[in-house]
Amino acid sequence: MSIQLTKTATSNDHVERKAVDSKGDKVVAGVSHTMLALWTLMVLIPLGWTLLSSFKTTKEIFASPFSLPAEWKFENYINAWNTAGIGNYFFNTIIVVGFALVIVMVLGAMCAYVLARYVFPGSRAVYYLMLAGLTFPIFLAIVPLFFILKNIGLLNTLPGLIIVYVAFALPFTVFFLFSFFKALPNEIAEAAQIDGAGEWRTFFQVMLPMAKPGMASVAIFNFLGLWNQYLIPVAINTKPENYVLSQGIAAFAGQMGYAVDFGAMFAAAIIVIIPVLIMYVLFQRQLQGSVSAGTMK
Amino acid sequence: MTQATNEVRSGSGVVATARRRRKKLTFDKVSFMAVFLGLPLVIYLVFVISPFAQAIYYSMTSWGGFDNNMPFVGLDNYVKLFNDDVFMLSVRNSITLAIFLPIVTVILSLVLATLVTIGGSSRGQIKGLKGAGFYRVISFFPYVIPAVVIGIIWAQIFDPRNGLLNGILTAVGLDGFKDYAWLGDARTAMIASMVVIVWGFVGFYMILFIAAIKGIPAETFEAARIDGAGRFRTAISITIPLIRDNIQTAYVYMGILALDAFVYMSVLNSTGGPENSTLVMSQKLFSTAFQKGQFGLACAMGVVLAAITLLFSALVFLVNKITGGSQDVSE
Numbered sequence: 361m362s363i364q365l366t367k368t369a370t371s372n373d374h375v376e377r378k379a380v381d382s383k384g385d386k387v388v389a390g391v392s393h394t395m396l397a398l399w400t401l402m403v404l405i406p407l408g409w410t411l412l413s414s415f416k417t418t419k420e421i422f423a424s425p426f427s428l429p430a431e432w433k434f435e436n437y438i439n440a441w442n443t444a445g446i447g448n449y450f451f452n453t454i455i456v457v458g459f460a461l462v463i464v465m466v467l468g469a470m471c472a473y474v475l476a477r478y479v480f481p482g483s484r485a486v487y488y489l490m491l492a493g494l495t496f497p498i499f500l501a502i503v504p505l506f507f508i509l510k511n512i513g514l515l516n517t518l519p520g521l522i523i524v525y526v527a528f529a530l531p532f533t534v535f536f537l538f539s540f541f542k543a544l545p546n547e548i549a550e551a552a553q554i555d556g557a558g559e560w561r562t563f564f565q566v567m568l569p570m571a572k573p574g575m576a577s578v579a580i581f582n583f584l585g586l587w588n589q590y591l592i593p594v595a596i597n598t599k600p601e602n603y604v605l606s607q608g609i610a611a612f613a614g615q616m617g618y619a620v621d622f623g624a625m626f627a628a629a630i631i632v633i634i635p636v637l638i639m640y641v642l643f644q645r646q647l648q649g650s651v652s653a654g655t656m657k
Numbered sequence: 658m659t660q661a662t663n664e665v666r667s668g669s670g671v672v673a674t675a676r677r678r679r680k681k682l683t684f685d686k687v688s689f690m691a692v693f694l695g696l697p698l699v700i701y702l703v704f705v706i707s708p709f710a711q712a713i714y715y716s717m718t719s720w721g722g723f724d725n726n727m728p729f730v731g732l733d734n735y736v737k738l739f740n741d742d743v744f745m746l747s748v749r750n751s752i753t754l755a756i757f758l759p760i761v762t763v764i765l766s767l768v769l770a771t772l773v774t775i776g777g778s779s780r781g782q783i784k785g786l787k788g789a790g791f792y793r794v795i796s797f798f799p800y801v802i803p804a805v806v807i808g809i810i811w812a813q814i815f816d817p818r819n820g821l822l823n824g825i826l827t828a829v830g831l832d833g834f835k836d837y838a839w840l841g842d843a844r845t846a847m848i849a850s851m852v853v854i855v856w857g858f859v860g861f862y863m864i865l866f867i868a869a870i871k872g873i874p875a876e877t878f879e880a881a882r883i884d885g886a887g888r889f890r891t892a893i894s895i896t897i898p899l900i901r902d903n904i905q906t907a908y909v910y911m912g913i914l915a916l917d918a919f920v921y922m923s924v925l926n927s928t929g930g931p932e933n934s935t936l937v938m939s940q941k942l943f944s945t946a947f948q949k950g951q952f953g954l955a956c957a958m959g960v961v962l963a964a965i966t967l968l969f970s971a972l973v974f975l976v977n978k979i980t981g982g983s984q985d986v987s988e
Contacts, residue, residue, distance in 0.1 A: 388888060389786065392776035396792045399769060402856065403795055409821050410810050425824035467700070470693035480690075486698065493705045497917055497966055499939050500959035501708035503946050504715065508708060527704035530697060559689035588803040590920045591939075595947065606805040610924055613809045626813075629806045636801045644794060647801075651864050 407633075414626035421622045436627035443621075446628045448601065449608030456518055456604055457586045460525035465579055467526065468533030469571065473563055475534065476541035477549065487538075493531035502595050509596050516599045524592055529582050536581075540574035541567070577650035580643050587636060605632050716957035721950055734957035744958070746933055747941040748965070751916050753847065754937065755969055758854055759911040763904060766859045769796065770866035771892045775878070793867065796860035804857065808924025811853040815839040815925075843931040850925050850935050854918065862907050869900040905977045912969050916962065919943065938962050 413421055414436055416429040441447040475483060505524065506515070514520030544567060552566045553559075568575075590606045597604070603611065609628050612620075640647070716734055718727040738744050773793065776786035786792075799807065814821045817838040826834040839849040873896070881891050897904070919939035922930075929936030938958060946955035 389776055392772040392786050393788075396769060396772055396786070399859070400792055400795045403799055403860070406810055406814055406821070406856075407798075409814070413813070422819050425819055425821045426828075467697040471697040474690065474694045478690075486694075489701070489706060492709070493701065495967070495970075496709055496963050497913070497939075497959070499917065499919070499942055500712050500956075500963045501705065502943075503952050503956050503959065504708035504711035505704065506946075508704065523700065524704055527700050530701050530705070534697075558685040560685065563689075563693070584801050588805075590803070590805050591943075595943070606803050609809065610805050613812070613924070614927060622813075622819075625809070629809055632806050633802055636803070637798075640798060640801050644797075648793065648797060648864050648868075651861070651868060 410626050410629055414623060414630045416623050416626075418622045421626075433623060436621070436623040437631065439621055439624040440628040440631060444612045444624055444628055445600075445603070445608060446605070446612070446631055449603045449605045450631070452518065452602060453587065453604040453606075456521050456525065457583065460522045460529065460586055461579060461582055463522070464526045464529045464533055464582060465575060468530055468578070469537055469568060469575065470563070471530070472534045472537035473541050473567060476538050477546070490531040490534050493528070494535065498528065498591060502591070506596055516597055516602060518597075518602055521593060521597045521602075521604070524596060525586050525589065528592065529586060532585075533578050533582060536578045537571065537574055540571055544570055576643075577646060580639065580647055581650065583639065584636065712956045712959050715953050716960045718953045720953040720956075727953075730953070734954050735961075737954065738957055738961065743933060743936070744938075744941055747929075747936045747938045748961070750847065750934070750936055751918070751938045751962075751965070754851065754854075754915040754918055755912045755965075758851060758915040759908045761851070762855050762858050762862055762911050763907050765855065766862035766907075767866055767897070767904070769859065769863045770870060771896060773863070773867055774870045775888055775891060775896070793864060797864050798860065799857045800861040802857070804920040805924055807853060807857050808921050811849075811856070812840065812925050815849055817841065840926055840935075841931055843934040846926060846930045846934045850922060850930075853925060854915070854921050857921075858911065858914070862911070865903060865907060866900060869903040870896055873899050901977070905973060909970050909973050912973065913966055916966050916969065938965075 409425070412428070413425075415432045415434070416427075416436075417433060420427060420429055441450075475486060509515040509520045509524070514523065548570070549562050549567055552562045557566065588606060589604075590610070593604045593607045594610075597607070600611070609625075609632055612628060613625055715727070717729060717731055719730045719733070720727045769792075772786065773789045774785050813819070815838075817823060817836045820839075822839065823834050823837060839845050877895060877899070878891060881895050886894065917939050918937050922935055922937050923940055923943075926935045929940060939962065942955050942958040942962065945951050945958060
């Protein structure tokens with residue numbers, strides 16, 4: 361062990377000698393870079409091509425997959441936004457995802473907090489119920505869910521969609537935050553209560569603010585999951601004026617058999633990608649951090 | 658009401674009774690538990706758990722959906738399913754996906770993650786490749802793109818006449834692929850669909866494995882290097898055994914996703930593809946329920962799907978356990 365340590369230390373002392381990488385190193389680095397670059401291209405080319413095609417006319421798209429547009433048609437975006445109804449779907453999505461996200465974060469944090477801090481009869485059962493929700497496929501639930509919503513009159517409405525989003529995002533939220541609240545020192549909550557704070561106040565003014573980093577990671581994942589959700593809206597939200605983006609663009613692309621505006625369809629795809637791209641650029645570090653955190657359990 | 662006030666009063670005396678707070682039921686505590694636990698739980702039970710339970714019951718009725726007439730038929734639906742060739746084909750397709758998607762995705766992302774983490778110099782400290790951050794950021798991005806959009810983009814790439822793929826292939830001289838319908842030919846439709854799903858998820862698992870590999874202490878790698886292990890040997894004998902549990906997690910996640918695959922499959926080939934070659938269980942379930950209105954039968958399909966999903970996870974855990982699990986590397 362000590363020999364190892366000295367070795368590391370020595371090589372640390374002579375950092376400048378790294379310049380003389382062996383031939384093998386260069387080959388390995390070269391091969392690695394080539395393979396990774398190839399994969400990067402695999403990722404970028406389809407996206408770049410979509411972006412390029414979103415500025416072409418349908419005729420140009422038919423003529424050649426590579427050609428540059430004769431003129432950059434920004435009208436495609438306007439057509440997608442207005443004619444194809446993407447604008448309307450966009451607002452529906454913002455409303456649904458916005459409300460669902462706030463509600464599920466609040467409810468999920470509350471539930472996780474109670475489960476993490478108190479032992480009460482049935483707390484194990486609640487935990488296992490949440491686990492069941494994570495394990496079983498949504499497809500098993502989708503038919504009864506349709507009729508539950510129908511019976512309470514929320515079928516094909518945005519509130520109905522919101523509440524279902526909340527319910528299905530809840531187990532993930534609770535699980536992630538559970539471990540987070542569990543890790544927070546109990547003494548702080550006790551100190552708050554000795555200082556006279558009730559349960560409500562302890563949670564909202566002391567414990568919740570401490571859980572902010574965890575809340576942020578879960579919120580990002582929930583945002584992506586809900587923004588990308590497709591099956592639930594397709595099953596229980598079938599009125600075209602209530603469509604969310606994912607089902608709206610699928611419906612738009614589904615009419616492709618009839619002469620449809622291909623340029624506008626590519627533009628619609630770009631419009632759907634832009635919000636997640638912004639999220640990605642803003643929270644890229646946090647997102648990758650939470651993926652790593654999730655694996656360490 | 659008086660009771661409530663009493664409770665509030667005893668609540669204010671909480672300082673004195675802090676030691677035995679578990680026994681005192683104050684209004685503060687009761688309302689807190691009711692709202693904090695009760696509210697989420699009610700929503701969860703009504704919209705998640707009860708549908709699961711109802712589905713199992715419905716699967717034993719020949720319910721048509723729009724009246725309350727639910728004739729109980731026992732296991733008839735299941736018998737019907739096992740005699741339905743199209744459904745059995747969809748089961749086979751789903752299982753094909755569950756076998757191949759995790760293998761391909763895990764291997765590809767593991768290779769990329771290994772290149773990123775131990776592709777650097779073999780002298781001095783163990784470190785990753787230069788520019789690794791760039792590769793990570795780009796590779797991870799498809800994971801955040803909505804699956805529907807991924808499907809739409811790739812359906813266009815595979816398009817026989819205006820698609821990017823055939824454009825590239827004919828440009829490099831492979832004229833045989835002119836007008837070849839990747840998604841319209843039963844020989845390639847399934848493979849093409851798999852490529853799309855792999856494309857979407859490799860980056861995610863790559864990040865997951867990179868994080869896991871970085872969690873291995875550097876001394877372990879250094880010891881291996883001093884013992885004369887090259888990079889390949891290190892990857893096979895050190896890295897993979899040590900991140901075995903992460904690989905198992907990835908495998909299970911990817912398999913569960915493959916057994917669903919609804920979004921990708923229905924966007925790429927909405928009717929199940931040529932000769933139903935890409936029809937998966939989830940698609941069959943959806944059309945049985947919402948187009949044909951055979952809700953009892955659809956619920957039975959859901960139960961079969963759930964059973965296969967659980968079986969798959971159990972199998973992966975079992976195989977991992979039998980082949981050594983994490984015991985042989987516990988330091």
